[in-house]
Amino acid sequence: MRYKLITKDFDTAFEFALKYHLEPKKSKSSRTSGASRGLGGVLDSFILGKTVELGVASVLSSFNNKKIYQLDFDIKENNKVLFEPDIVGIIENGKSRKPSHSVEIKNISKSDRWLGLTAEQFETIKKASKLENIFIIGAYIENNNQGNEKQKDLLGIYLKNKFKDKSFKDFTSIDNINIVIDYAISGVELSKNGILFKKDFFMFETEVFQIAGVRTESDIFNQKIKQIGIFSKSGILPKYKMDDNYPEPIFMGDFIFNGDFKLYEKINSKSKKRYLKCISDVYVKNNILGDFSLNKGEIYLFNLCTLGRKPTLDRNNIWIAKRNVLFLQKRDLLKKSEDNLIKIAKEI
Numbered sequence: 333m334r335y336k337l338i339t340k341d342f343d344t345a346f347e348f349a350l351k352y353h354l355e356p357k358k359s360k361s362s363r364t365s366g367a368s369r370g371l372g373g374v375l376d377s378f379i380l381g382k383t384v385e386l387g388v389a390s391v392l393s394s395f396n397n398k399k400i401y402q403l404d405f406d407i408k409e410n411n412k413v414l415f416e417p418d419i420v421g422i423i424e425n426g427k428s429r430k431p432s433h434s435v436e437i438k439n440i441s442k443s444d445r446w447l448g449l450t451a452e453q454f455e456t457i458k459k460a461s462k463l464e465n466i467f468i469i470g471a472y473i474e475n476n477n478q479g480n481e482k483q484k485d486l487l488g489i490y491l492k493n494k495f496k497d498k499s500f501k502d503f504t505s506i507d508n509i510n511i512v513i514d515y516a517i518s519g520v521e522l523s524k525n526g527i528l529f530k531k532d533f534f535m536f537e538t539e540v541f542q543i544a545g546v547r548t549e550s551d552i553f554n555q556k557i558k559q560i561g562i563f564s565k566s567g568i569l570p571k572y573k574m575d576d577n578y579p580e581p582i583f584m585g586d587f588i589f590n591g592d593f594k595l596y597e598k599i600n601s602k603s604k605k606r607y608l609k610c611i612s613d614v615y616v617k618n619n620i621l622g623d624f625s626l627n628k629g630e631i632y633l634f635n636l637c638t639l640g641r642k643p644t645l646d647r648n649n650i651w652i653a654k655r656n657v658l659f660l661q662k663r664d665l666l667k668k669s670e671d672n673l674i675k676i677a678k679e680i
Contacts, residue, residue, distance in 0.1 A: 333513040333670060334474070335387040335394075339506060342490045345382035348405050349375045355407045372487075379486045384439040384471050385418055387511025395677035399424045415456045422680060433680045434461035440470040440514060444654055445538045445639060447515055448526050451648035458519070466519025467676055474512045477504035515657055516672040525665055526650040527583060527620065534643045536581050537635055538653045541616065541624050544607055544631040552631070557598040557607065564592040569616065574636050575603050578643070581636055583620065590615045591626070606634040622656035 353374040369377075382403075389401040402421035418437040422429055434457055436449065447470055449457070457466055475484040482488075483504050492500035529535070551557045563569070569587040573580045591614030596607040608614065614626040626632055652660070660666040667675075 333391055333673065334510045335390040337383055337387060337506075337509045337511060339493065341383050341386045342379065342486075342493070342506065344386060344405075345379045346375065346490060346494075348382055349378035352378060352407055357407075375487050379490060380473065381439050383486070384473065384511055385437050388437050388469055388471050388513060389419065391511070391513055392673065392677045392680075395674050399677070399680070401680070402428075415453075415460050417457075417461075419680065431680045433465045433467055433676055434519075435676060435680070436466070436468045438468060438470045440472050442472050442474075442512075442514070444470075446535070446649075446651040447517070447654045447657070448522055448649060448651040451528060451650050454519075454522070454650055461519075463519045463523060466522075467516060467672060468519070468522065469516045469673075470514045471511050472514060474510040475504060476508040476510070479504040513669065513673070515654070516669040516676070517652070517657075517666060518672060521666050522650060522652065525660060526652050529645055529649045529651055531645055531648050533645055534578055535639045535645060536584070536643075537637050537639050538621050538655050540621065540635050541608070541626055541632045542635050544633050548607060548631055548633075551598070552596055552607070552609065557596045559594055560597045560606075561595045562592075563589065563595060564611075566590045569608075569634070571636060572604060572606060572634075574605060575638075578638050584636075585619050588617045593626075608632045608634060620656065621653050622659035 350371075353371045382405075385403050389403055392401050393399070400423035401419050402423065404416060404418060404420045406420075408416075417431060417434040419431050419433075419435045422431050436453075436457065438447075440447070447468070448454075449468060473486065475489075477484070479502075483502055485503065486509075488500055488503040489506050489509070491497075492503045493506040548557065552559075567589060569589050571580055571582070571584070571587070592611035593614050594609045594611065596609065598605045598607070608626065609631045610626050610628050613628045616624040616626065618624070657666060657669075661668055
């Protein structure tokens with residue numbers, strides 16, 4: 333589900349950012365970090381965020397073009413409104429009305445491991461709308477032009493297109509930039525399938541089986557990595573603590589395997605690592621992370637590690653592992669994202 337951005341979308345986002353920056357009643361501090369930001373920071377934030385919102389609204393229009401999905405482009409005083417959905421109005425049959433559903437559009441990264449909301453945000457939205465009428469849509473920017481991440485900076489791209497100045501020549505073209513909807517889930521689905529991650533707990537990796545390098549196989553051969561067991565047919569793969577500074581991820585539940593493999597362990601002063609050397613194809617099922625297919629002959633790191641330089645969480649969050657969405661859909665615990673988008677477009 334993609335929408336190709338046009339110059340008008342960038343103009344709309346740019347003009348809103350300028351208006352926001354120049355509004356005296358708006359604080360210069362970022363809503364997330366609290367750090368002061370100037371015009372450049374405001375432009376960076378809103379060109380990205382508002383183009384994503386515009387793209388999502390256009391995708392909804394492709395499902396139902398009889399409605400106009402109005403986004404929030406008003407400048408409000410800080411702390412005056414506890415919650416307002418990202419789609420603030422609907423124009424249908426020439427008449428304007430409030431939306432019947434609360435839609436939260438999140439600007440995400442394609443590489444995000446978890447999806448959902450902060451627990452406080454979810455509770456605030458639930459006070460304003462029924463659970464079945466809440467939807468969370470995650471979308472990201474896809475730039476299909478050749479260039480590195482700096483050359484794909486949206487503000488630089490827009491300035492290049494706007495002013496045609498050679499100073500911006502190294503930025504990519506404004507063409508071939510899409511908004512990609514990665515997921516669309518309902519409040520009911522998040523409530524039933526989400527896990528509460530409390531403040532000061534840790535964010536964990538979800539791609540927990542990663543192919544090891546050639547050196548690992550050499551270390552196994554030279555017995556620098558010790559075999560601790562042979563597992564066959566089916567059973568539960570034991571979890572472990574990779575780093576004593578972080579807890580064992582008990583919340584992940586059981587890793588149920590089918591297949592044959594040898595389990596190895598490497599211990600040093602700072603960490604512990606376990607590896608699976610697959611004797612056959614191995615299939616691993618986990619209710620929180622989804623399913624994994626491991627190939628015969630490969631060696632995999634059982635990577636129960638935390639994410640990021642600062643893995644501790646600053647807020648309470650309710651999350652679903654993004655890689656598990658497909659498997660939850662197969663089990664009919666989540667609707668397909670397209671079905672949820674169609675429902676929003678039809679009913680909002």
